[in-house]
Amino acid sequence: MPIDIVVDGMGSDKAPESEIRGAILACRHLDVRVHLVGPEDILRPALRQHLASHNLQNKHLPVFIVPASEWISMDDKAAQAVRAKRDSSMRVGLKMVREGRAAAFFTAGNTGAAMATAKMVLGMLAGVHRPALATVLPTTTGSPSLLLDVGANVDSDPDNLVQFAVMGSIYAQNVLKVRHPRVGLLSIGEEDSKGNTLTHDTLPLLRALPSINFIGNVEGRDLYNGHTDVSVCDGFVGNVALKTSEGLVKLFSVLLRDSLKSTITAQVGALFSRTAFNDFKKRLDYSEYGGAPLLGVRGPCIIGHGSSNEKAIMNGIRVAAEFAQAEVNASIEAALKPPATT
Amino acid sequence: MPIDIVVDGMGSDKAPESEIRGAILACRHLDVRVHLVGPEDILRPALRQHLASHNLQNKHLPVFIVPASEWISMDDKAAQAVRAKRDSSMRVGLKMVREGRAAAFFTAGNTGAAMATAKMVLGMLAGVHRPALATVLPTTTGSPSLLLDVGANVDSDPDNLVQFAVMGSIYAQNVLKVRHPRVGLLSIGEEDSKGNTLTHDTLPLLRALPSINFIGNVEGRDLYNGHTDVSVCDGFVGNVALKTSEGLVKLFSVLLRDSLKSTITAQVGALFSRTAFNDFKKRLDYSEYGGAPLLGVRGPCIIGHGSSNEKAIMNGIRVAAEFAQAEVNASIEAALKPPATT
Structure with missing residues (x-):
């Protein structure tokens, strides 16, 4: 049907x-x-x-x-x-x-x-209370990682972040097919003491939530290393993280192209490794995951x-x-x- | 001497x-x-x-x-x-x-x-009032871009951001040798209406500052495309942007290595393009810029x-x-x- x-x-x-x-x-x-x-x-x-x-x-x-x-x-x-x-x-x-x-x-x-x-x-x-835009990111382990909110809201409060955590966890489980998704709070250090007023106020609420598998604070680098399946943050922070990533991917492409052009042996190599480069771009390509759900x-x-x-x-x-x-x-x-x- | x-x-x-x-x-x-x-x-x-x-x-x-x-x-x-x-x-x-x-x-x-x-x-x-940690990022145009604060402070107020802008501009001009550094406020859209309470409150203060070349809001992707020489933000946001970038660079290396290994022609190509790959890594390498000044x-x-x-x-x-x-x-x-x- x-x-x-x-x-x-x-x-x-x-x-x-x-x-x-x-x-x-x-x-x-x-x-x-x-x-x-x-x-x-x-x-x-x-x-x-x-x-x-x-x-x-x-x-x-x-x-x-x-x-x-x-x-x-x-x-x-x-x-x-x-x-x-x-x-x-x-x-x-x-x-x-x-x-x-x-x-x-x-x-x-x-x-x-x-x-x-x-x-x-x-x-x-x-x-x-508020919708959240989530984006699916690739990771070094090959399994996707979900980041939300990436721009539907700014100046979120702790209750908003708790709802994002619940919605993200349900989406990761049901659509991304991750069992018991690990949910992290995006912060600037793993210790509970690291963070800002918003993350400090949100941590105990997430800890008290029985319905999600909360793993505590995570850092920016964890978005891409597979340490977390769902990362929760205010939409301003998530949007900056996402667009910074887009800018860096663009920089990668430009630098790699320049580097491949810059020597004769590299030019020969580039011909041979075009397959690899295309494969690489495909692995990095967000579009493989089909877009951002509005939850x-x-x-x-x-x-x-x-x-x-x-x-x-x-x-x-x-x-x-x-x-x-x-x-x-x-x-x-x-x-x-x-x-x-x- | x-x-x-x-x-x-x-x-x-x-x-x-x-x-x-x-x-x-x-x-x-x-x-x-x-x-x-x-x-x-x-x-x-x-x-x-x-x-x-x-x-x-x-x-x-x-x-x-x-x-x-x-x-x-x-x-x-x-x-x-x-x-x-x-x-x-x-x-x-x-x-x-x-x-x-x-x-x-x-x-x-x-x-x-x-x-x-x-x-x-x-x-x-x-x-x-507060020190700021600044980091130098590579861009597609080849000129470095300065981002601050990347973690010395969280929950900054508009006056802090104004001071970061002044300090970053002076550093870019005197150490990075950028004439009339363009200073941007890191936000989630170029229009004045885009942003959170902090950026909305900071914009008019930066506009009113005669000593810097303020260009308005910039986005995450602008950190790497050369549209701005100095980008100012709260330390929580800057730290997330920096660590997200570090995570993505790591992902990039892993994926590129995997892709180069995955086909025979790519393996041959990899031999030829090793020069290019090394050149690429060097261009991307933050350490070329020598580290982060604490301003x-x-x-x-x-x-x-x-x-x-x-x-x-x-x-x-x-x-x-x-x-x-x-x-x-x-x-x-x-x-x-x-x-x-x-």
């Missing part, structure tokens, strides 16, 4: 090409039906052309177009665009999830706008990178489907719902 | 070997006299042996041993060790700077202990990485000398000293 996933057709830097190719790829490899949202006059001819070029026009792939007259670009100011563009592809797509016509939403568009629209259209899960809103929502290619889009659709099928949100509500007053 | 630099002989992971080799290297290549501090019974025979193995025993290299009976290890709790070990190599070394017997101090030891000892022994520069204390103080090898130690000594010769601290005092009451 295929699962219905709604995809913002106008999100990525190469929209709608990446989205259309990704949707076709997903329908060929996964048990999904993809609803692409955006202006019909842009999406329909583009979809027809891609199907034709793959000789797929008679295959009846379950890719459907859902009309929306507007879309939010990367350069739009999130808060403003969300208010002004009432028929945006994001809003129309998220409404389909709210109305039960699709099980999950994926966009590779403007992250701020996607978070704001999801919060507005879907609302929050019962008991959740705490009333409907599975995955936000991919703007630079997503067709494969990243397909992975995003796959993860959105897994997010929905694992019933993560029901588990989060069960864990965080305030007890009914009797 | 050689400049006197005092070096903690017992700081690095491979102390005193790295320190002794680094001191010898420095004396051979730079116009410095190096005072190595630590237990005489450890340092003297080790120095003699290294000089002998280099056939340098008759060269009268200006390496001197300054006795100290104790040292602080990486595993020591900083605050405790600073109080308990009254004759530590760090304390004895820093006293030499305070007493004017050396122009600057370098250690590759316990960062927390070095900061606390420097603050205690040297005291603060007039007008400076705001009454005496030039550079803290190197625990894994410093002899070359990193030599670079640390070089930068410590440059820090002293550029009269950075006089400039910082001139900029931050409160006006005398009349």
